[in-house]
Amino acid sequence: MIRFKSIAVAVAAALVGSVFMVPAQAQDKEILVWADETRGPNLTKVVEGKNDWVAGYKIVIRTFSSFDALKTAVDNATDLTGPDIIVGANDWVATGAKNGKLAPITLSNAVKNRFTPNNLFDLSYKGNLYGVPLDINNVAMIYNTKLVKSAPKSFGDMVNYYLANKSKQKLVAGLCVAGGGMSWGAHSILSALGGNAYVLKNGKVVTSGNPVPAEFSANVKKFLLAKNGKSNGFLPASDAGCKDNFLAGKVPFAIIGNWEWKDYVFKGFKMNLMPVPGVKPGTYGNMFGSVSGAMLTSYAAKRGVEAGAKDVLTKFFASTEGAIRYQSVELRPPAEKGAQQADLTAAQIGFGKAGSLAGIPQIGAILNGTAGSSSYWDLLPAFWTAVLVDGKNPAAEAKKLNDFFKKNIEAGVKDL
Numbered sequence: 001m002i003r004f005k006s007i008a009v010a011v012a013a014a015l016v017g018s019v020f021m022v023p024a025q026a027q028d029k030e031i032l033v034w035a036d037e038t039r040g041p042n043l044t045k046v047v048e049g050k051n052d053w054v055a056g057y058k059i060v061i062r063t064f065s066s067f068d069a070l071k072t073a074v075d076n077a078t079d080l081t082g083p084d085i086i087v088g089a090n091d092w093v094a095t096g097a098k099n100g101k102l103a104p105i106t107l108s109n110a111v112k113n114r115f116t117p118n119n120l121f122d123l124s125y126k127g128n129l130y131g132v133p134l135d136i137n138n139v140a141m142i143y144n145t146k147l148v149k150s151a152p153k154s155f156g157d158m159v160n161y162y163l164a165n166k167s168k169q170k171l172v173a174g175l176c177v178a179g180g181g182m183s184w185g186a187h188s189i190l191s192a193l194g195g196n197a198y199v200l201k202n203g204k205v206v207t208s209g210n211p212v213p214a215e216f217s218a219n220v221k222k223f224l225l226a227k228n229g230k231s232n233g234f235l236p237a238s239d240a241g242c243k244d245n246f247l248a249g250k251v252p253f254a255i256i257g258n259w260e261w262k263d264y265v266f267k268g269f270k271m272n273l274m275p276v277p278g279v280k281p282g283t284y285g286n287m288f289g290s291v292s293g294a295m296l297t298s299y300a301a302k303r304g305v306e307a308g309a310k311d312v313l314t315k316f317f318a319s320t321e322g323a324i325r326y327q328s329v330e331l332r333p334p335a336e337k338g339a340q341q342a343d344l345t346a347a348q349i350g351f352g353k354a355g356s357l358a359g360i361p362q363i364g365a366i367l368n369g370t371a372g373s374s375s376y377w378d379l380l381p382a383f384w385t386a387v388l389v390d391g392k393n394p395a396a397e398a399k400k401l402n403d404f405f406k407k408n409i410e411a412g413v414k415d416l
Helices: 039-049 067-076 090-098 117-122 155-165 181-185 187-192 214-224 242-247 261-266 306-317 320-330 346-358 376-389 394-415
Strands: 019-021 029-035 057-063 085-089 131-137 139-143 175-177 253-257 290-296
Touching (some): 029 039, 029 067, 029 306, 039 057, 039 320, 057 306, 067 090, 085 090, 085 131, 085 306, 090 290, 117 290, 131 320, 131 346, 139 346, 155 214, 175 242, 181 187, 181 376, 214 394, 242 253, 242 261, 253 261, 261 346, 290 306, 306 320, 376 394
Parallel strands (some): 029 057, 029 085, 175 253
Antiparallel strands (some): 019 057, 085 290, 131 290
């Protein structure tokens, strides 16, 4: 079994924006894969070691200088220049499906069962699937074992610890957001206190009821405010300084991203990762658990290699062996279930478990807002500022949040 190690991958300047080809038989057809400046070199390392995933085809990786450069290239791709597979973000699916640059793919039940329904939902549009999930992008909560001896069972446990120890331990906050910001990263807190950007049931968005019910504002008042109605200091309204303060032992709990865990390991912190606990013991706040994916393009069919590209997707990207080999250098939590059982790092295991317990799909059609409303990305940070900094009434601000979220849900579900 391949052991995952924390290694640094250096990308030679000559490779950026160039094509890497693994020698193969002359008759082999090429499957061209586009990826960004980190995933490209990591995929290159994998296919350097093994490139016989599909008989008669060789995998060719083209690496772009940045994620933005890749996105620009995808936007400008033509039938003559486009790739067969794109490794990119799940929120590219809707646009790619609409403009015809992505092509739908049908997976067998055996392949689909390697992933969760949420993972596949992330790469779907209007009932069609456009790729296979690679890895999970999510956040999780970490706690400082030098301060806190065991995992908190509820949100109230964390607040009580902070209030009891803030003077003695010179704490500057109880829980802060180091990864993902006060919208993406802080959805766990919104949800732990009883609210959500949207509610899912049986894989579908619930369009009735209130995504931010009255219990949310009651919990904000109970856990985040002092008797005078001002912030009790437990949750900062900004992510500024969170990481440094946590590493310095001035904050016992922090939400971190799965792209930055090595910074915490380097400082000696244990990867005791978990979702943010809810108000009731045994419940958790939902975090966005979107996936990156390897997506089939319409160019593959035009180049006469669609069958090979589909096989590369299922036999390499969606396979346990392929996921293990890739994540041994990418070092993110794998989406493929078999790879989740491999000898992962503690961080990969922790983020993966947190995502399995409380991850929800990131639905851009809803989150990005609609006419007559605002985007979720602006609304939630504004709520924290209004209540925790400006001292505004949490019930009134929560009602505004709920009304906007309802508008976004009503409009967004029409585009799913």
